[in-house]
Amino acid sequence: MKHSLALALGAVLLAAAGSAAAQDKFPSREVRLIVPWNSGGSNDIAARMLAPILAENGVRIIVDNVPGGTGTIGMGRVASATPDGYTLGMGTSSTLSMIAQNKTPLRNDQFTGIARVSSDPLMLLVKTDGPKDVEAFVAQMKANPGKVTIGTPGTYNINHIFATMSAKAAGVDYVNVPYPGGAKVITDLAGGQIDAAVLKPSESIAQIKAGQVRPIAVFDNQRLSVFPDVPTMKEKGYDVFPFGPVVQMAYIVAPAKIPPEVRKTLVDAFRKAIQDPRFKTFAAENGVLVDDLTGDALDQEVNAVQKSLNAVASQVFKGAD
Structure with missing residues (x-):
């Protein structure tokens, strides 16, 4: 009887150990x-x-x-x-x-x-009926100091850095419009609520292909294979990495x-x-x-x-x- 109880108890303990091991496996x-x-x-x-x-x-x-x-x-x-x-x-x-x-x-x-x-390289985008290129965008900023709005997902981040460097290239202030994510930025840009945006290609490619927004520059040292016709800021003579490279x-x-x-x-x-x-x-x-x-x-x-x-x-x- 004792032997049977011991065997039964052993079986229970083994089963419990096996169950615990299965639960512990990540x-x-x-x-x-x-x-x-x-x-x-x-x-x-x-x-x-x-x-x-x-x-x-x-x-x-x-x-x-x-x-x-x-x-x-x-x-x-x-x-x-x-x-x-x-x-x-x-x-x-x-x-x-x-x-x-x-x-x-x-x-x-x-x-x-x-x-x-x-x-992710970042791009400067404008409304479809906005400035045709970087030079025209800079001219717009100079003509409207402190009034041009640039949307970014978040604030005090790399998008914000590049938006600020774009304004510095124009030598004027601008209005940074932060959002909790890129999806809302691109929606408001397409809808005309803001003048421009700094976004990743992946956040804007659908709207670009649909003709709702237009990229005018890449914040990188080389063009993107997905948008080979969009020039870099460097090509246009604007240094957006004056204090060192960021990614x-x-x-x-x-x-x-x-x-x-x-x-x-x-x-x-x-x-x-x-x-x-x-x-x-x-x-x-x-x-x-x-x-x-x-x-x-x-x-x-x-x-x-x-x-x-x-x-x-x-x-x-x-x-x-």
Whole structure:
């Protein structure tokens, strides 16, 4: 009798141990990916494009849009989340710019790098019936000092930097109009509520093709393959990198101190999804640059971009509130 009880108890303990092991295997449930911008923007679209590919590789994600504070509200939730791999966030250079301006208590050591999703060149866009080129836009700004409106997703970020540098090229003030995401910027530009916008190709390509807005310049040192006829600001004689180069990028992070094995699972899954031909095709069609930067190498890149933004933003926004 005692022997039977011992065997039964042993079986129960083994089953419980097996059940616990199954529960402990990461990921045993869906992962929450916080996109700190409104739905419909480029980061949101990229996250939702990656979701089904990640699911094929064993990581099911739920995209959670938490806009506000130029990305800092959503990323704050990531920083304070339990470091178990079940809460991730999409960091961007815009939030790094907020850190550079000391406009957020967030710091990069609160996060663990997983994978870079994209690097995105930015463009200057106008209404379809707006200035035909950069020279005409600068002339418009000079003729209307302090009145021309330029929309940007967020404020004190790279978009805002380039909008400010455009005004500096004209030698006049302008009105920066910040939004919680690129989708609303492009809607208001197409509707004529603002005069111009600084956006990624992926945030504006549909409206460009529909003839609702028009790109007049690229904030980069080379033209984009998706818009080969659009000149760079450099070609037009305007230096938008007077204080050093800056890059707009989006990348996946987890809270600091997640277990190494969990990080490896996430790095492997996101790397495979980002390198998937379907995502690469999506990237090419939307003017998005994709590379293979993950883990510690991503952390190093984020710190390098942060250092550059610390210098650039402090010069561009010197004296700004």
